[in-house]
Amino acid sequence: MGKGRNLFNCGEINIFVYFVVAMFGVGSWVAVNGLWVELPVMVPYLPEGWKLPSYLTVIIQLANVGPILVTFAYTCSKDSLNEKAIVYLILTVGAVACLLLAFFWRATSYIAGEEHSTALLVLQFFLACVDCTSSVLFLPFMSLFRVEYMTGYFIGEGLSGLIPSLVALGQGVGKMTCQNISIVNETTNISHYEIQPFYHEPTFPVEDFFFFLFAMMIMSGSAFTLLNYLPYCKKEHxxxxxxxxxxxxxxxxxxxxxxxxxxxxxxxxxxxxxxxxxxxxxxxxxxxxxxxxxxxxxxxxxxxxxxARESLSKRTYIYYLILIAWISAISNGVLPSIQTYSCLPYGNSAYHLAVTLSSISNPVACFVAFLLPVATTIVINGLTLIGTCLAAFILVTAVQSPTPLLYDSEAGPAVVIIAWVTFTALISYSKVSIATFFRKEGKQALLWCGALTQVGSVIGALLTYLLVNVWTIFESAPACP
Known part of the structure; x- marks a missing residue:
């Protein structure tokens, strides 16, 4: 194998290949995650205002037509499906969409008499198609590699949220101060003072951020090429x-x-x-x-x-599919939609710390799953149960907004941040552990794992959309209390 290979060996894995797998995993959700964290900078320039997230949520659910078609193609064509070509296609579509956003994100047009961010919404659909479809393409591709490399992929998937968040923080997204501004009543011509948020200018423009997302998609495509064609990586197949x-x-x-x-x-x-x-x-x-x-x-x-290896029983197999759907529903669908309601009552700093530290805890939990893999269903059940209880607590704080439990206490921000970080870590660990079991079952199991991930995410997101926009059971806390 040569001295170079021995240098990168660490137990059952090759560190270089493990890193390339992680970089490939970054391309799974980096585009959509990046667009979400950039919203505070974009919203002031777009006609939808803060209604824009609700539009994007619906578009993401419509984009699930991508994984549905791929799953159907897998079922019908089986071994004749050219997976490499499809992966290259969606990575190319994602890269081109990010590049076009850099030039046209502010382009608008009138639809049904109202001005809308047409270019942004259309390109967001393509980005969502890419990222949703990655769940049923990238996971089956990982069946080419030994089970130890599954955690590397999920570390990359976690980094797809963390890296854009860190770049956005460097850009200054969310930085604001509360200012006492004089407001003149046009009817009475009497002025009064109100405390309103003032958002600072970003350190670099939105266009540069989309160029960064374009570079990340190119990097993911390059990693995919190395994993397929570089002999050094192919040795790990x-x-x-x-x-x-x-x-x-x-x-x-x-x-x-x-x-x-x-x-x-x-x-x-x-x-x-x-x-x-x-x-x-x-x-x-x-x-x-x-x-x-x-x-x-x-x-x-x-x-x-x-x-030799032992296969999961049919009952355990189906149970894990249901569990992965449940985990995805609460972690990808429900809680991200209510994070502002849960955290903002405790202050702007608490909100940004919860978002950032949760993003960090995701890849960290995946790495811990590599060092300390789970071997029993009992452990996964226990971790998922604790995570579900934390999710219930977070949901209660969101429902009680703008005056949730401990909102006026010094311990309140710490409690809600710990709840978010711990929930993300436990659920991420459970998700990786279940996917590792499916990896041992082969490619078809990973396909169904990805498909149920999307099913759970869609159900959770649609339910939360109804709660937020139709039944309006949540009330936002003021940015400047």
Missing amino acids: TVEYVMEDNTESSSLGSNSNSHYELSSDQGTFQGDSYHDPSTAGHSNSELVLSNKKRPSLAICTDTHSVS
């Missing part, structure tokens, strides 16, 4: 033959990969055949494996090691 029986081939979670060529010192597997170089020229040099059953092997191309 894993090819699996899974026990397959004709009577069970249609069962949930089955894997029917059968067209691979694996080389080792002892011989070569090709399709359904085994070629032994030591018996070249003999009539029995090819051993054809039974069509009904193939050996359950996990063959790593760098070490040529062979090991």
Whole structure:
């Protein structure tokens, strides 16, 4: 393998490849996350004002047509689907959309007599299509790599929220001061003073931020290229033959990969055949494996090691799918939509600390999952239960806005920040652990994991949209109390 490879080896992983996997994972949600954190700078220049987030929420849900089509294509075409081409396509669409936003984000037009940010809304749809579809494309792609690299992908997915947040903080997003401004009543011509928020000018313009997102998408595409074609990365690929029986081939979670060529010192597997170089020229040099059953092997191309694994039971498999949908509903759909209601009553600083520290806790939890992997369902259940209880507490603070529990206490900001950070860490850890179990089940399991992630996210987001915009059970706290 050479000295260079040994230098980057750390146990069962190669650090360089692990890093490239993380950079590939960054492209999963960096565009949409980046657009959300940039909203405070953009809103003053756009006709929708602070109604814009509700428009974007609906657009993101409409963009789930992308993962629906890909999942349908997976189901119908199976091994004939050109996954690499589709991944390159969506990464290219995401990069082009970010580049166009840098030039046209302020472009407006009149629709039904009202002015709207047409270019922004249309390009946001394409960005959302890219990021939503990544859930059912990027995860199955990770089946090429050993299970240890799954945490690397989720670290990258966590960084897709953290990196834009840190750049936006450097830009000065959210920086404001409360000023006592004189307001003149046009009817009585009498002036009075009101405390209103004054937002500071950003250190660099919105256009530069979209150029940064464009660069991040290019970086993710470059990482994907390295993972596919760089021999150094391809050494970390894993090819699996899974026990397959004709009577069970249609069962949930089955894997029917059968067209691979694996080389080792002892011989070569090709399709359904085994070629032994030591018996070249003999009539029995090819051993054809039974069509009904193939050996359950996990063959790593760098070490040529062979090991058996146990599959999840059908009941556990379905339970994990339901659990991943629940986790995604509360973490991707419900709580992000109510974060301002939950945190702003405790002050602007508490809100920004909760957002930033939660973004940091996501990749940290994924890295902890790599160092301390979960081996039992009991632990996952316990962590998910605690996370759900914290989510319930956060939801209560949002419902009680603008005067939630401890809002006038010095301990209030610390409590709500800890709740958000701990919730994000526990849920992220559980999500990575479940995805790791699905990785052991193969590509189809990862596809369903990604699909249920989107299903849960859509249900959570639509429910919260109704609560916020239709039933209006939440009330915003004033920026300057």
